[in-house]
Each structure stands twice: as C-alpha cells, then as structure tokens.
Amino acid sequence: MAIDAAHPVPPNLPRQVGLDQIPPHVPKELVRQSGLTTGAEFLANPHDFMAAMHEKYPPIFYDVGEYINAWQLIRHEDALFALRHPEIFSNEGATPFPRDPDDYFYFIPIEIDPPHHRKYRNIVDPLFCPAGVKQLEGLIRQRARDLIDEIADKGECEFTTDFGRPLPVSVFLDIMGLPQDMRDTFVSWAVDLLHAKDRATMGRAFKNITDYIKSAIAEKKAKPDGGVVSLIANAAPDGVPLSDKEVFGFVVFLFIGGLDTVFATLNNIWLWLAQNPDRVQEIIDRPDDIDAVVEELLRRWSVTFSGRVLAQDYEMRGVQMKKGDRITCVLPACNFDPSVFPNPKEVDFDRPRKTILAFTVGVHSCMGGHLARLELKIALQEWLKRIPRFSVRPGTHIEYRPGGVVGPEFLPLVW
Amino acid sequence: MPQVTYIEHSGGSRTVDVPVGENVMRGALYNGIDGIAGECGGAPSCATCHVYVDADWTARVGGPASEAEAELLQAAACEVKPSSRLSCQIVMSDQLDGLVVHMPEAQY
Numbered sequence: 001m002a003i004d005a006a007h008p009v010p011p012n013l014p015r016q017v018g019l020d021q022i023p024p025h026v027p028k029e030l031v032r033q034s035g036l037t038t039g040a041e042f043l044a045n046p047h048d049f050m051a052a053m054h055e056k057y058p059p060i061f062y063d064v065g066e067y068i069n070a071w072q073l074i075r076h077e078d079a080l081f082a083l084r085h086p087e088i089f090s091n092e093g094a095t096p097f098p099r100d101p102d103d104y105f106y107f108i109p110i111e112i113d114p115p116h117h118r119k120y121r122n123i124v125d126p127l128f129c130p131a132g133v134k135q136l137e138g139l140i141r142q143r144a145r146d147l148i149d150e151i152a153d154k155g156e157c158e159f160t161t162d163f164g165r166p167l168p169v170s171v172f173l174d175i176m177g178l179p180q181d182m183r184d185t186f187v188s189w190a191v192d193l194l195h196a197k198d199r200a201t202m203g204r205a206f207k208n209i210t211d212y213i214k215s216a217i218a219e220k221k222a223k224p225d226g227g228v229v230s231l232i233a234n235a236a237p238d239g240v241p242l243s244d245k246e247v248f249g250f251v252v253f254l255f256i257g258g259l260d261t262v263f264a265t266l267n268n269i270w271l272w273l274a275q276n277p278d279r280v281q282e283i284i285d286r287p288d289d290i291d292a293v294v295e296e297l298l299r300r301w302s303v304t305f306s307g308r309v310l311a312q313d314y315e316m317r318g319v320q321m322k323k324g325d326r327i328t329c330v331l332p333a334c335n336f337d338p339s340v341f342p343n344p345k346e347v348d349f350d351r352p353r354k355t356i357l358a359f360t361v362g363v364h365s366c367m368g369g370h371l372a373r374l375e376l377k378i379a380l381q382e383w384l385k386r387i388p389r390f391s392v393r394p395g396t397h398i399e400y401r402p403g404g405v406v407g408p409e410f411l412p413l414v415w
Numbered sequence: 416m417p418q419v420t421y422i423e424h425s426g427g428s429r430t431v432d433v434p435v436g437e438n439v440m441r442g443a444l445y446n447g448i449d450g451i452a453g454e455c456g457g458a459p460s461c462a463t464c465h466v467y468v469d470a471d472w473t474a475r476v477g478g479p480a481s482e483a484e485a486e487l488l489q490a491a492a493c494e495v496k497p498s499s500r501l502s503c504q505i506v507m508s509d510q511l512d513g514l515v516v517h518m519p520e521a522q523y
Contacts, residue, residue: 084454085523122445129441130457291483295460353486355461365454373458 003092005112006243008104011093013309013324014068025322026062036330037305038066046406047268047301050074051336051345053156055377060319063328068096070307070317070326076337076357078316079329082308085363086113089308089327091364096307097256105245107253110364117363121252123235124367127175127228133371136175140375143170144382152386156393159270159411160263163379168262171375177227177252178216190259195401211260217244228254258368261303262375264407268301269376270347270383271408272347274392279347284384292349294377298358302332303406306360331357332406390415417512421448421468424520433507439516440464440503450518457503459484462520464502465491469515473498476511480504493519 003009013065016023034057035042042049059075073079082089095107106112126132147166169186173179187209192205213229232250235242242250246370273280283293306329312410313322321327336344336356341351359366366372392398393412401409416432419442433442443451443464452463465488468476478497479485484504488495502516 080523118444118447125441125444125456128456131436353460353483354490355455359455361454361461361463362456365456367456370456370458 003106003112004299005106005108005116007244008106008245008249010099010101010104013093017065017067018069019064022062022064022070023322023325025320027319030058030061030319031064032057032061033064034061034072035073036063036065037404037406043402045219046334046400047336048345050330050333052169053330053333054336054338056413058199060317068326069081070328071321073327073329074337076334077341079331079334079357080355080361081316082327082329083271083306083360083364086308088310088312088314090311091308092311094307094309094326105249105252107256108246108250110253110257111249114363117280119237121367122245123231123237124228128367128370129206129230130370133175133374136171136371137374137378139174140171140378141382143167143174144378148382148386156412157276159413160267160408161391163383164266165381167266168259168375171371172255172258175224175227175371176229176251177220178229183214186259190255193256194260194405195403209252209255210248213248217247217251219234254368255364258371260405261368263373264405265301265372265376266379267298267407267411268303270413271392271398271411272297272301274390274411274413276279276347277284277389277391280384280388282349283380284388286349287381288383289349290377291373292353293380294373295353295356296347296349296351297376298373299335299341299351299356300345302335302358305329305331305404315367329357329360331360370384387415417507417509417514418515419451419511420467420515421466422517423450424518435507435509437507438503439466439505439507440501442507443502450464451502452522452523453503459487459501459503462487462491462501464490465493465495465519465522466500466502466505466516467496467498467519468500468505469500469517472511472514472516476500476505476514485523491519492521492523 053074061072063072091111092114095111109117147163151162165187169183189205189209192201196202216229217233220233222232224230229251233247308327310321310323310325338344340354359369390413393414396412399409416434418430419433420428420430421443422428429448431446440451440453444453454463455461484501488499
C-alpha cells in the first residue's frame, strides 16, 4: 500500500541480522558472510574486492552482515531489473537511516514509490537537470579555483579535507540557496553525522542539522528565492502545498544524500590519478573527451549501494525471494560486470557507452547525478590546470572507511 | 506555447504544451505521459527516452545531436529506425510547434 507522505509512520519491517536470523526459504548454499563494507579483506581494497565478487560469489547470494542480512545482486542485468521494477523491489522502508519514531519523517523522494514519486521530482528537476546545473557552472568553477588557490603553492595537501570535502559542501550551499559562511559548520556536521564513531555525536549533529534546516525553511517561506530550499518550501503540486514533514524530509534528504557521495568519489579518483601520472597526462591531452573521461571514472570508482525491500514474493535466476526480504544492489560490483564491461578494472576512456550504475537507474535514479558529473568535470579541469603532476606522500598507508560510502579516509598528496 | 503530440505504441495519443527550451523527454515526464522513462534525466547516459519522430517532422528535427546520442541509441530496447531519437536531446522551439513523436513498445 502506498504510504502517505504527509503523515509519516515508521515502517514495521523485521530487521534480520546474524546467522540465527536467516529465513527458512533461504537455501544454505547461498548464504555467505562476505564482509562487504566492513570486513578486513574488503577494507584492504574495496574496489578490487567488489570486482573479484564475480569470480568468488554466486550472482545472487544471501549475505549475513554485521548490521543487516540481505540478498546481494552483483550482476549489471539483475540490478537494472530490480531498480526498474519498484512494484517488486520497493523503496518504502528500505532506507536504514535511524529516525525518532515519535517525530518520524520520510526521506523524500527516495522513500516514495510511484505514482507519488514524480510529483516531488518535478519540483526540483528543473534545477538538477543538465540545463539547470549548467547555470551553476561558473560558480562551481570559482569555488574549485578558490580551494586550489589556497594549496597550489604549498606543494602538498591533505586532499580529503582541503578539497574533497569543502568543494561539494560549497556547491551544495549554492544550489540550496544557503550562505557560504556556513561551509565549515556544514562540513563538521556532515563529518559527525556520517562518520562519528559514537551515537551521541551523531545525534548531536543530526539535531544541529535539523534545527538549521527548519529555520532555513521558515526563512525561505517568508522570503522566497531561486534556491532549492525555497523551491521545496513553497512548492504546491496540483495546488496543494507540501506539508511541513514533506518539506523537511525532502531538504534533509538532499543534505544527507549529496555530500558524502561526491566527497568519496573525488577521493577515490584523486588517489588513482596520483598513482597514474601517464593517465593524468592522457586526460590533459584529450580535453574534448572530458565527458567520456568523467563517465568512465564514475564507472570505475562508484562509491555506494542501493537497497530495496521485496514488496511481493519473487523468483530471480531460480532464487526464491519472499515479500519483506531486503536486497542490496552492489553498484560498484555491477559496474565491474565483465559481461558488460570487458576487462572491467581497466580505465578505458574509449569504451562503448553503456548504462553505468553509479547513480542507479529507474525512477529513483540519482537526482544529483548531473551535478556530480559537473563537479567532477570542473574539479578535474581546474586541478589539472594548476597541479598537473602530483603523487601520494611517500610512506602513506591508504585506509578505507567502513560503511556504505566507499573511499579512502585520508589522502596526503605532494607535488 | 508549442505543442507536442505523443503517440503510444498502442495507438492512444496526448497533446501537451512544452515550453520553448524544454526537451521532449521532460515534456512527457512533467505531464505524466507513460512510455518515456528518461531515467538518466538527460545526461545523456541511457536510452530510455527513445522515440520515433513522425515522418512529417524528421527533416525539421534532424538526426542525433551528438555522437553520444547516436551511440546510446544503439542500446535502445526496441528497434532503432532512421527516425529514432533520444527525446531528451530534442529541444523545443517555435519551429517544432505541433511536433508528433511515436513512443516504442518499451524503453528497457
């Protein structure tokens, strides 16, 4: 049954975790404990781990994880199917982010399935579509240049804190219509919310974000402007204004959804660039192919996963799944599917164009995809113009963050 | 405002206003017309907004706007014809007022 977004209620889904909570319909031979996102083997080199899954795991298996048990889809074809059939693989209740049950809200639009989903996307699509984000190009370029100005003459930086984190936060503030002087505050909130080791710090960060967003919404209602917060706060699809819960759930989702993914993507790609000076030169020598470069880098360095809940019993590749089961599309693994991308670990800017899964597909495909592509393109162009030769500081041991957004924890660079 | 007529594979059709500068894929999505998925949002990086431009309009609309569009079209779910286009790459103008596009049986 479709949920009522104006009156959110917490989902009543059993959360299975651990070896003693495997439903009886799951065949024993399909049960694995892969350690995806948390295990030592994964964290040693997450992308190599996910590329190797095609040799080591069945196409569909049931993973008993540290936080949740779920079916894992690693084939490109299977993920396309699941993501394109929301009536079978639903998003309702599929986002594990914890919320206060007494003041519950939905993340909009990701937790809303068709037919209501489109109503929300129509509000912001004009700003997030290719033509919309292109209007931000000059501003993004300036933000990138400002950050590079601060480090270019130093001969070194810690990439994640000096560029990877602040660039997407600045751009986020611009597109949302929020003031740039909030940048460092937003950075610290994002770090605490998404990477704190303890729940109290996470809770405090979420409270700060909540309070700030609520006051920003009130301000934009009183004084509308062209930013996304104002667009959402003042939206009235079919003449009906969005409720406070809808507005809040929409804005807070953009905050959580947009920041860490671009951050991790930049960090992964800059690590690879720093280790591959010949490929950096190739990118510099082919300025007209920048869009193909961006697309291939996004395929090779996808950072996240996409979860769904079975809305009905369904059989796939002879595997019987039941209503209420959870599935995870292992998007980076799907982008390494050798039947679609031969020699998948090779970065090849001349690959024939295929649908990549960096941003998923289907109705819930990432609304920030065009913004992310543009940010990556500008970051590459501006960085390589100023700092064309750089490497990882000698003696650095690259460590990866455990969790659902994959990237190196720190990246010290020298030039 | 210019109008576009979208004809379903089953024969039904709808005519809607699509503003100058907007693309034909988005015209369908904003008006709740099924038959065009447009799931990448016009990157273009998928081929789920495939349409056949009506024979009376192919000369004015022209062929693929870029190499990327031509390449992506090869991955379309239904037969690719000389009149095939990705509708996200057809931008509305006054010259295209009255445009008729036919939607394929499936987008994926």
